[in-house]
Amino acid sequence: MKMPRILPLIAIAVGGIVAVRAVGLAPRPVPGRPGLGPGRRGRRRGRGPADHCLGPAVCALSEEQLAEQAGISPAELRIIQSLSARRDQLDARDTDFATMLPLMAAAELKLDERIAELNAIKAELEGMLGQADEREEAEVNRLVQVYQAMRPREAAAVFNTLADSVRLPVAQAMRPRALAAIRPRCRPPRPAS
Template sequence: MRPRLLPAMLGAMVLLLAVKMQGLPLLPSGPSPTLGLVAPARAGSESRPAAPSPPAPRPTQAAPPEAPTPEQQAERALLEGLRARRTELEAREQALASREMVLAATEKRLAQRIEELAGLQQRLQAFDRTLGEREEAGWRQMVKLYEGMRPRDAAAIFDELETPVLLQILDRMGERKAAPVLGAMKPERARSITTELARHRARPVD
């Protein structure tokens, strides 16, 4: 039996060497038995239904708030009253500040107005003095004119003058100049103007 095994072993070795040299696959083509076993197992795992997920936990309901105690209610009412009082006081303070601003502006305008009126009064008084001085200068000039005339000529004019104008002239004339003129005037006119002149001089001076 040894002579028979030796040629067989030699032939097998030669065949194996030839296969390696030609790069031929040693195993026959076809699906591998291992792949065949794995595929059914994978298919079986894919066809198996997935396990149901556990249910989500339900949210726990909060416990109802406790009712406030009478002390808490009283404290809350007190705080609300203080808050309302503070709001009222702030509103009053703002109103007072606004009134003070208005009063300050009003006082400033009144002070300016009083100052303007005082200046206007001073100007009016100065104008009155100037006007009075001019008026007095005019009367003095007119008196000087009549005093330089002859008494008879002046009396003829005085008989025709209005009483207020004649009073201003006679009041400024000297007695020695006025007496001859009054004597030359008409008796009735001279008598009435003398009475009016006495009343005019008896009036208090402003």
């Protein structure tokens, strides 16, 4: 249950009291006075509570008069007015946050979906890399069996033509005895010129 905010209610009550009193204090036409006769609108001259009057029914009160009629000090009235203005700012912020919250939730949902897609792609790539590694290992094992089954002289001739990226894994997987039979027959690689 949401509690009503007290400061706006106080401000409305003070405004209502001021309005009722302002209507009750409106200047009446005075016979014999040229500026305020019946049917004429004019400003009163002199000093008094109705100096700021715009007409017989509308009157603006100063802060001191407003505070006096509300039964509070002018400082308290200013504080109430500033708190009311601050409350309006906070309400506007709340409204902004209320509109931003669904947008942020939608953006978060899209990010979560994108992360899930990227994780699926990552898992697929890892699976493909694992398959490639298994194929490479199977190919190396096949080549090891072929070279171990060959005569050392024939194996050395073919071994010399292999690239290092193929020759080294095959040599590492071969039995030491079979590799030792092939190795002396291999020529050292020619220097690049």
